Amino acid sequence: MTDPMTGPVAGRAAQPVAEAGAWWAVPAAPALLLGLAVLTVAAGAVLDARDAGRAVTPRTALRPLLDVAHALVRQPRRLPASDRLLWRLGVVTVPVSAVLAVLVVPFGGHAVADPSVGLVWFNAMEVLTWAGLWLAGWGPNAALSLVGGYRFLAQGLAYELPLMFALISAATGAGSLRTGAIVAAQQDLWFAVWMPVAFAVHLLGVLAFSFTGPFAYPTGRDLAGGVLGEVGGADRLLLRAGRRLWLAAGAAMAVPLFLGGGAGPGLPAWAWSLVKTLLVLAVLVAAERRLPVLRADRWVEFAWVVLLPLSVVQALVPALVVL
Amino acid sequence: MDLTARLLRAAAARPRLLVLTTPGGTPVRLAVEREARLRDWPVAATPADAGLLVLAGPGHPGTAPAVERLWRDMPGPRARLHARHPDEVAAALDAARARLASPDLQRADAAARPAAPPPDELPMAEQGPDRDGLWLDRLHVPLGPFLPDWPAGLVLRLVLQGDVVQQAALAGPAPVPGPAAGAGGRFWAEPWLRAAAGEPVTIGEAARRRAAAQLDSLARLLALAGRPGQATRARRLRDALLAHAPEPAVRPAVAALHRAVCRWGTLRRLTRGLGVLSTAEAEAAGVSGPAARADGDVFDRCREWLECVARDVRRLDATGPLDPADPVGREGPRGRTTGPLPPSVALAGLLPRLLTGTELAGARLIVASLDPDPDELAAAGAELAHD
Amino acid sequence: MSTTAAALSLLLLALLAVAAVYLAHHLVRLPGAPYAGPFLSGLEPAEHAVSRYHVRWYTVTLLFLAFDMEMVFMYPWTRVVAAMGTPAVVEMFVFLGILLAGVAHAWREGALRWT
Known part of the structure; x- marks a missing residue:
């Protein structure tokens, strides 16, 4: 056993875990992430077309990618007294942190790396989006954009703690912060089954750090796009890509944390990881279209008064089980 | 190989619109929204995201400076069009798209943009x-x-x-000068105004117009509440009604929309207590129609619209003449049209009080749930300006 | 390959991709960079938008920080809880209970009231 302090649950199912994966995992992981992100865009386009009463053809799914061409030919704009350095730093942070987050996400039996603090790494990368989106809102020196940036902070102050308790529930159940060990600990029973609250909170958290669906509040239509309102060209492309990359990264992380990773009968581990990730993504894409926007005046109070105590109680459950 | 030219053409296959409607331009806006929906041309929120500025409606000097400012703020590639009549929308959109796809035009426009910065004399907050x-x-x-x-x-x-x-x-809108202030400039209230002027109008026609108007309002509210899919469905229904769809074709869709909006009570919970307006307060302020009857908050007004629409789609084929004793004849989409001022004036008058102390997103929902008709406001401004 | 090397490679790859997007934009975009105003529904701004924001963010932030500090302890705690046994669980959740009592107090005082 590589981890001297893994708990009995993990101990039962412990397998030798390598610290880092093969070299090819470094390009493969972001490529896969990008593929999943494009898939969510395509799925959204098909559902949009259905809502709008347009015929659904293979082209329908790919039409949103024309926005890439639009972004690339766009002139940049100069706004009075905008803070271009911080603005751009914020924009770049969002997609880059999403890519960095997949460092610790195992796919099948492979991960780019499986450090002993994998869960903390994922958490830290996700918190980087706070800085990213707030800076992206502050940078253009525009009132509606600024409100959008602060909206994300309000949202973050509320979703972050329940999300951390959800992550900690999984870590406690495995007695390890290593994602590989968390997968191994679920050989008998998925964490989603006996930690349903943590699983649900994680899914909510994914929508929140992807600022989409019910958490699209920072980029709300009511703010004329909010944080996205003043960005154009490559910046806009990166910020919108970051949003979908985070959705895909969050969905991919849900699989090792709560759905037993690549475990499953018949198919190879990578296939099970893919199937489970796609299912989680489908749930998230459906949820982002069904749930209305949660405004801060409702969400902050709900998250602190209802969700936080619930997720603390949920964290108590695995703590008692591993005793 | 001219990569820029290729990308310009690719981008022009799906232009992003900035739709600006002038007072009296409602039918043109409806035509633009319908074309955009069927062509999959997204409606952008700001000039930074949009490439095609669509001015819908008659020329209006009051808002012209704002239009020019938004045009100035739009980076290239860009094109603009002004559609004054619903029939010319499709052709104007096609022509504008051709301009967007033209590398020569776009390069010339980009080169002609002023290089000097505007003076920056803004104070801090x-x-x-x-x-x-x-x-x-x-x-x-x-x-x-x-x-x-x-x-x-x-x-x-x-x-x-x-x-x-x-x-x-x-602080607005600015009044409309000239003939746009008449019944023709108030698209949603038109059947009632025509009936009042002695023209023959059927109950079915008025019910159809009122249901479409309230679906239009509902679509804005749903879009702001973060339900773009349901907003699109409301707009589709609106367009179907205005295209004379028969009753059996729209009734199930209206019922389905009603169910979807009210499902799980999430929207109700998220808008509870927002913009509360009792019937007594509403009537004291001169408000009639759905906003007064709803007697409650944003969601109550939303549900009142849904119920009005459900009632109206049952009368689409009624051929009797519209008269004030009839439930359809009594009031237009925003309330009674017989008063000295259009009903939207009272609705807009409520906004400052209801918005004070709310959070910005809530404020937008309150405005959308009362949804004063800008055509009526502009016409009233014109009437007031004449007095 | 060590974890550090893997993390740095991933960072490098992500930054290269970002740089490629900016480079592509720089090469194919239309020339010039026009001046524009911030979007205010078509009207001009009255002042700079960057300003000190509403105070209630700071009260929620303080509440958040109290919990966040606690998280620093809870991550390592997950690894030793099984070995340390009942006292570790009792201590941690009594501590969390105290923090939650603080949240309840702040809630009653209106720290989470938005408007």
């Missing part, structure tokens, strides 16, 4: 007292004339502390 007696920075932020899912032309000048509306003042 000053401070003022807030609800708790604290001294906080405040920003002056206008809502309108041109904001996505907003009654185009309406201007509310807000004083914001953070995202809390500290003061709100009504």
Whole structure:
């Protein structure tokens, strides 16, 4: 056993875990992430077309990618007294942190790396989006954009703690912060089954750090796009890509944390990881279209008064089980 | 290989629109929205995201400076069009797309943009007292004339502390000069105004127009509440009604929309207590129609619209003449049209009081749930200006 | 390959991709960079938008920080809880209970009231 302090649950199912994966995992992981992100865009386009009463053809799914061409030919704009350095730093942070987050996400039996603090790494990368989106809102020196940036902070102050308790529930159940060990600990029973609250909170958290669906509040239509309102060209492309990359990264992380990773009968581990990730993504894409926007005046109070105590109680459950 | 030219052509296959509607331009806006939906041309929120500025409606000097400012703020590739009549929308969109796809035109436009910066003499935010007696920075932020899912032309000048509306003042729209102020310029109230002028109007025609108007309002509210899919469905139904779809074709869809909006009570919970307006207060302010009958908050008004629409689609084929004794004849989409001022004037008058102290997103939902008709406001402004 | 090397490679790859997007934009975009105003529904701004924001963010932030500090302890705690046994669980959740009592107090005082 590589981890001297893994708990009995993990101990039962412990397998030798390598610290880092093969070299090819470094390009493969972001490529896969990008593929999943494009898939969510395509799925959204098909559902949009259905809502709008347009015929659904293979082209329908790919039409949103024309926005890439639009972004690339766009002139940049100069706004009075905008803070271009911080603005751009914020924009770049969002997609880059999403890519960095997949460092610790195992796919099948492979991960780019499986450090002993994998869960903390994922958490830290996700918190980087706070800085990213707030800076992206502050940078253009525009009132509606600024409100959008602060909206994300309000949202973050509320979703972050329940999300951390959800992550900690999984870590406690495995007695390890290593994602590989968390997968191994679920050989008998998925964490989603006996930690349903943590699983649900994680899914909510994914929508929140992807600022989409019910958490699209920072980029709300009511703010004329909010944080996205003043960005154009490559910046806009990166910020919108970051949003979908985070959705895909969050969905991919849900699989090792709560759905037993690549475990499953018949198919190879990578296939099970893919199937489970796609299912989680489908749930998230459906949820982002069904749930209305949660405004801060409702969400902050709900998250602190209802969700936080619930997720603390949920964290108590695995703590008692591993005793 | 000219990569820029290729990308320009690719981008022009799906232009992003900035739709600006002038007073009296409702039918043109409806035609633009319908074309955009069927062609999959997204409706953008700001000039930074849009490439095609669509001015819908008759020329209007009051909002012309705002239009020019938004055009100035739009980076290339860009094109603009002005559609004054619904019939010319499709052709104008095609022509504008051709201009967007032309590398020569776009390069010429890009080269002609002024290179000198505008003077920057803005002050920093000053401070003022807030609800708790604290001294906080405040920003002056206008809502309108041109904001996505907003009654185009309406201007509310807000004083914001953070995202809390500290003061709100009504400042528009500017009145419409000339013939646009007449019944033809008030698309949604037109059947009632025509009937009042002695023209023959059937109950079915008025019921159809009223249901479409309320679906249009509902679509804005749903879009702002973060349900773009349901907003699209409401707009589709609106377009179907205006295209004379028969009753059996729309009734199931109206019922399905009603169910979807009310499902799980999530929208109800998220809008509870927002913009509460009792029937007594509403009537004292001169408001009639759905906003007064709803006797409650944003969601109550939303549900009242849904119920009105459900009632009206049962009368689409009624051929009797519209008369004031009839439930359809009594009031237009926003209320009674027989008063000295159009019903939207009273609705807009309520906004400053209802918005004070709300959070910005809540404020937008309150405006959308009352949804004063900018055509009526502009016509009233013209009437007042004549007096 | 060590974890550090893997993390740095991933960072490098992500930054290269971002740089490629900016480079592509720089090469194919239309020339010039026009001046524009911030979007205010078509009207001009009255002052700079960057300002000190509403105070209630700071009260929620303080509440958040109290919990966040606690998280620093809870991550390592997950690894030793099984070995340390009942006292570790009792201590941690009594501590969390105290923090939650603080949240309840702040809630009653209106720290989470938005408007």
